[in-house]
Amino acid sequence: MVTMLDVAKKAGVSKSTVSRILSGSVAVSEKAKEAVYQAIEETGYRPNLLARQLATKKTSYIGFVMTNVLYDGPYFSTIVYNAASFSESNGYQLVLADGKHSAEEERNAINFLLDMKCAGIVVYPTYLSEEEMGQIIEQSETPIIVINRHVPSHPEIAFVADHYQCAVDMMEYIISQGHQHIAFIRGTKGSSSGEQRFKAYKNVLERHQIPFNEQLVVQGAWRPDDGYEGVKELTARKQTMTAILAGNDEMAFGAMKALNELGFRIPQDISIAGFDNIAMSNYVTPALTTVGIPFDRILQKGILYLIGDERHSDVIDLNCDLIIRDSVCPPHQ
Template sequence: MTTMLEVAKRAGVSKATVSRVLSGNGYVSQETKDRVFQAIEESGYRPNLLARSLATNKTQTLGLVVTNTLYHGVYFSELLFHAARMTEDQGRRLILADGKHSADEERDAIQYLLDLRCDAVIIYPRFLSVDDMDAIIKKHPQPIMVLNRRLRKNSSHCVWCDQKASSFNAVSQLIERGHRDIAFITGSLDSPTGIERLSGYKDALAQGSIPLRNALIAEGKWSPESGAAAVETLLGRKENFTALVASNDDMAIGAIKKLHDSGVRVPEQVSVIGFDDIAIAPHVIPALSSVRIPVTEMIKETIERLIFMLDGGDFHYHPPFLGELIARDSLISGPA
C-alpha cells in the first residue's frame, strides 16, 4: 500500500507538504499542489480518512436520521434523492441512519452519526418530541437541523411545512367549489403530519360553517391498501359525500381504485385530492389532484443552513413553507 512518504518522494516535496495539501491547511503554491495531486494519482495513494478527520476535525459528511416506516413510500425516495444530490453539490457525503420505531432509537441514531464524527446532522423525526429535539440541539456542538417539525426554542434549526394550513387551504378550496359533504382519510395518527392534516380539515369545515361528521373520517396508514380499506369503511357507513381528501397520494390512489370497483365514479360522483404531489399523480386515471409539498425547496433550505453554520456565508431565514393544491381531473365542482 502506498504511503504518504512515498507520495512526497514522488512529488519532490516533504511529507508535511503533502499533509498540508490534503488537509487544506496552510499555504501551498498551486504548482506544488499540482505535483502532489499528480503523484497521488500515479501512485494510487488513498488518504486515511479517519486520520485526516482527526487532524482537521472535519469529515465532510452530513448525517440524516429517518425512521424506517417512511422508507417504502415515494415521498421518502424524493426526500433522499434531493438530500443526497444537494449534499454532493456541496462537496460532502450523506450518511443515512435508521431511526427505527421509538424516540429512544431515533436518539440512538443521532448519537451514532455524531460518533461517526459527522460534521452536522439532519433529523426527520417521527417519535422525538419538540422538547426532546430542542434539548438535543442544546446539548451538542455540531449543527443539528430538524426537517418538517416546528421547534419552540431553536427556530433557526428547523425547516418545516405548515401541514395544518396546507390542509386547511385545500379543504377550503373544495368548499369554495360547492362541496359540503367532504370525507377525510387520515394518515397514521401517531404521526405529527397526519395529526396536523386532520386538524386543518376540521378547521376548514368550522370556518365554512359545516358541521363535523365523524362518520366521514376514516383512519389510514399512508399506503394504497389502507386508502382502499378506508373507502370501504366510509361506504359501509352509508354516509353521503361528494369529495374525499386523503392525507397522502398513495392512499388517494388506493381510494380511487376502491371507488371505481364499488361503482362510484371519480370525479362525477366524488372528487378526490391527495397530498405530496408524487410523480405518478398526473398519470393515473383520472389525473390526481394533490397538495404539493415543496420537498426540494425544504431540503435545499436545510442544507444551506447547515453549510452556513459549518462554513459561514449568506443566511436568509425562510418562513414556514406552504403546500399548494394542484388541481387535475379528479377534482370538479360540487353540486349546485
C-alpha cells in the first residue's frame, strides 16, 4: 500500500510538507504543491481522510444510530435513505451504527460515533429510555438529536411527529364514514408511537360514545404477518367489525390478504386503514387509506439543526397528512 512517505520521497519533499498540502495549508510553495500532486498521481496514493479529520478534530460525518431489528422493511429503509440524502445535500457523509439489541449496545453505538468525531449524531432509540438519552445528551460536546421519541429534559433536540394527533385524525375520518365497530391491530409492545396511536383510538371512541371492546383489539409487531394473523384472530372471535385500523401500513397489507382469503370485500364488507404512507400503499388493491408520517421532513429538520442551520430548520413543519384513498367507505347496509 502506498503511504504518505512514499509520496514525499517521490516528490522530493518531507512527509510533513505532503501533510500540509493535503490539509489545504497555504504556507507551501506552488512548486512543492505541483511536485506532490504529480507524485500522488504517479503512485496512486489515496489519503486517509478519517485520520486527517480526526487529527484536526473535525469530520464531515453525520452519525446515525438505529437498532438492526428495525432495518427490515420499506419504512425504515426510507428513513435511512432520507438521512443519507439530507446529509449528502449538506456536504456530509452518513455513518450508520448498529444499536443491536439492548440499551448498552445502543449506548456503545453512540460512543463509537463520538469517538469518530462526527459533526453530529442522529439517534432513533429503541432501548435507551428518555432519561438515559437526556443524560447522554448532557454529557456530550457533540450535538445529538433524537427522532421518533420525546426527550422531556431536552425537548428542543427531539424531532418527532405527533402520532397521537395522526391517529385522532384517522379515527375521526373512519367514524365520519359511519363506522362504529372498528378493530385495531397494535404495533410492537412498548413502542412510543404505537402506544400513542392506540391511546388515540380509545380516546376517540370515548369522545363519540362508542363503547371500547377489547375483543376488537389484537397485538402485533409491525410486520405484515402480524396483520394477517390479527385478522384471523379477530374473525375467530365472531365480533361485529366493519373497519380495521392497523398500526402501520405493513400490518394493513397482511390484514388485506387475510380478508381477501376469508372472502371479505374491501371496503364494501370491511374497510381498512393504516399509518406511514409507504410507497406500496398506493399500489395495492384497493389503494390504502393511510396517514403520511413526515419522516423526510423530520430528518431534514433534525440534520439542519445538527449542523447549526436553525433558521431553515425552524420553518419545517412536522404535521402528518391524512391520505384518503379507496380502502375506506361507509359500512354496507
